[in-house]
Amino acid sequence: xxxxxxVVILGLALGFVYALMVSGLTLIFGVMRIxxxxxxxxxxxxxxxxxxxxxxxGLDPILSVPLAAIVVAFLGxxxxxxxxxxxxxxxxxxxxxxxxxFGMAMVIDxxxxxxxxxxxxxxxxxxxxxxxxxxxxxxxxxxxxxxxxSVTIITALALFLKYSNFGVAIRATSQxxxxxxxxxxxxxLVCLVSFAIGCGLAGSAGALVSFVFSFFPSRHWEWIAxxxxxxxxxxxxxxxxxxxxxxxxxxxxxxVSAYYSPAWSTMVFFLALFVVLLFRPQGLFGVRVD
Amino acid sequence: xxxxxDMRNLxxxxxxxxxxxxxxxxxxxxxxxxxxxxxxxxxxxTVLKAITGVLKPRSGAVEFEGKDIAGKEAYQIMRxxxxxxxxxxxxxxxxxxxxxxxxxxYSLQDKRLAEERIHHAIETFPVLGERLHQLSGTLSGGQQQxxxxxxxxxxxxKLMLIDxxxxxxxxxxxxxxxxxxxxxxxxxxxxxxxxxNAFRGLEAADYGVVxxxxxxxxxxxxxxxxxxxxxxxxxxxxxxxx
Ligand SMILES: Nc1ncnc2c1ncn2[C@@H]1O[C@H](COP(=O)(O)OP(=O)(O)OP(=O)(O)O)[C@@H](O)[C@H]1O
Ligand SMILES: [Mg+2]
Numbered sequence: 219x220x221x222x223x224x225v226v227i228l229g230l231a232l233g234f235v236y237a238l239m240v241s242g243l244t245l246i247f248g249v250m251r252i253x254x255x256x257x258x259x260x261x262x263x264x265x266x267x268x269x270x271x272x273x274x275x276g277l278d279p280i281l282s283v284p285l286a287a288i289v290v291a292f293l294g295x296x297x298x299x300x301x302x303x304x305x306x307x308x309x310x311x312x313x314x315x316x317x318x319x320f321g322m323a324m325v326i327d328x329x330x331x332x333x334x335x336x337x338x339x340x341x342x343x344x345x346x347x348x349x350x351x352x353x354x355x356x357x358x359x360x361x362x363x364x365x366x367x368s369v370t371i372i373t374a375l376a377l378f379l380k381y382s383n384f385g386v387a388i389r390a391t392s393q394x395x396x397x398x399x400x401x402x403x404x405x406x407l408v409c410l411v412s413f414a415i416g417c418g419l420a421g422s423a424g425a426l427v428s429f430v431f432s433f434f435p436s437r438h439w440e441w442i443a444x445x446x447x448x449x450x451x452x453x454x455x456x457x458x459x460x461x462x463x464x465x466x467x468x469x470x471x472x473x474v475s476a477y478y479s480p481a482w483s484t485m486v487f488f489l490a491l492f493v494v495l496l497f498r499p500q501g502l503f504g505v506r507v508d
Numbered sequence: 509x510x511x512x513x514d515m516r517n518l519x520x521x522x523x524x525x526x527x528x529x530x531x532x533x534x535x536x537x538x539x540x541x542x543x544x545x546x547x548x549x550x551x552x553x554t555v556l557k558a559i560t561g562v563l564k565p566r567s568g569a570v571e572f573e574g575k576d577i578a579g580k581e582a583y584q585i586m587r588x589x590x591x592x593x594x595x596x597x598x599x600x601x602x603x604x605x606x607x608x609x610x611x612x613x614y615s616l617q618d619k620r621l622a623e624e625r626i627h628h629a630i631e632t633f634p635v636l637g638e639r640l641h642q643l644s645g646t647l648s649g650g651q652q653q654x655x656x657x658x659x660x661x662x663x664x665x666k667l668m669l670i671d672x673x674x675x676x677x678x679x680x681x682x683x684x685x686x687x688x689x690x691x692x693x694x695x696x697x698x699x700x701x702x703x704x705n706a707f708r709g710l711e712a713a714d715y716g717v718v719x720x721x722x723x724x725x726x727x728x729x730x731x732x733x734x735x736x737x738x739x740x741x742x743x744x745x746x747x748x749x750x
Contacts, residue, residue, distance in 0.1 A: 383614075386607065386610075386611070386614075387614065389600070389602070389603065390600050390603070390611055390614075393600040393601055393602050393603065394598065394599070394600050394601070396562060396582075396594065396598070397594075397598040397599070397600065397611075398600075398611075399561075399562070399581070399582040399583050399586070400560070400562070400582060400583075400586055400591070400592050400594070400598065401586065401611045401612060401614050401615070401659070401663065402583045402586045402587050402614050402615030403583055403614060403615075404581070404583050405582075405583065406581070
């Protein structure tokens, strides 16, 4: 019993990191119907920011979370201006964005690989190899800290969307773009800011990922499918859904890994993707941002 | 009295497609109600979209209170005091009734005034007051309709454009909706109405505007349009016989 609890807790800690990884993806989809396949490579970009700040000036990756977020958000604004601005106002072009962002992912991957090569890296602050015991339950501090920071950021995002004026405008735009305009929301600005926030979330997730997983530029291909399965289970565009989807799949895959075989744990994500698309394509929570 | 809205030689169309509206003129003064009628595909909705910036006019002038608004963004035009209720039901389904009403005062800086207006809207639509914390997507069709009007009340525009208010509504709700429109008009707000049920629409209006193939056919006082023999045959057909 204790051992099950142990596995579940580890799965949850990781699940919150996954949730942070996909929250920006689902926010951007909810507002603009852009399926951003470049989201995982933006996470890796954030991871590189933290990695180099740690290597060069010894900055703790948890402290570099805001910096990674800002750098990647800024990159997001540039990409948005270059690629999406013209079309983001149209709600019906999500098919096209799959190709567009796929290409974007390849380009960023290529640039990162050119400079940093595809060698495995991991940021290694002192706590990365530590663990703490709560009773008989053991939790690696890297997963504990990254899980806690993720929860904090996701909570802040949820509060921002629920209560701030601009957050409400973001939700309104994702639920009914024309109506949002017709009550006075500057939808173009909402799109730009949501894209920047979504990319910023990717950057912040990258800072955490940098000491939890080893990473290299082309690793994002593997993450795309996993992240898609999380958002599809929750329902594209629903942040609540993405969080719940991430927690469920992370726990299940940890259980499979512990009690069956680690080799099959990744299968959980793809199986979920397959089953959800077959039986409930709108996911657990429909298509809106909440 | 000067015109509140003055639209001259409007040309509009979608994407790379042909012009849908040709050289269209429309004026409205404060407190007037005009009803645009015409066959399906005549371009009635397109005219409303072009006024409100949902669709950018290709050429022509649109002036509101003497200011040029052609080509401006929809949110900017809205902030000038034009409220548009499009054909499709314009609520935010995953927001509560209260949040939806609050969206009506989104662009209002004065928060006290905003609360007053929301309060007033709730008083006018008590059904909504009982459901403030319900998600609006779960309201019945009639309640959603009321929510749209209540939000418009909270906006307190100078001009309201309403596209097919009675479309798809049960007869009792149609009456209720026209009652809302009458209230809006009597509070001094100018209204441009597009209505499938031309008979009912003209009854609520001061002027009837007949359009076809993207052009103005003629404009007359509503009661004259109602008497016009050609119009009775062409557009009022079914409704007039009822
Ligand atoms: N989004 C759109 N894209 C392209 N063409 C459109 C679009 N909406 C309308 N049209 C075309 O514009 C023309 C006028 O349409 P509009 O909706 O303005 O007519 P309407 O008078 O409102 O008709 P209805 O009574 O059916 O509502 C039609 O030929 C229609 O096919
Ligand atoms: Mg129409």
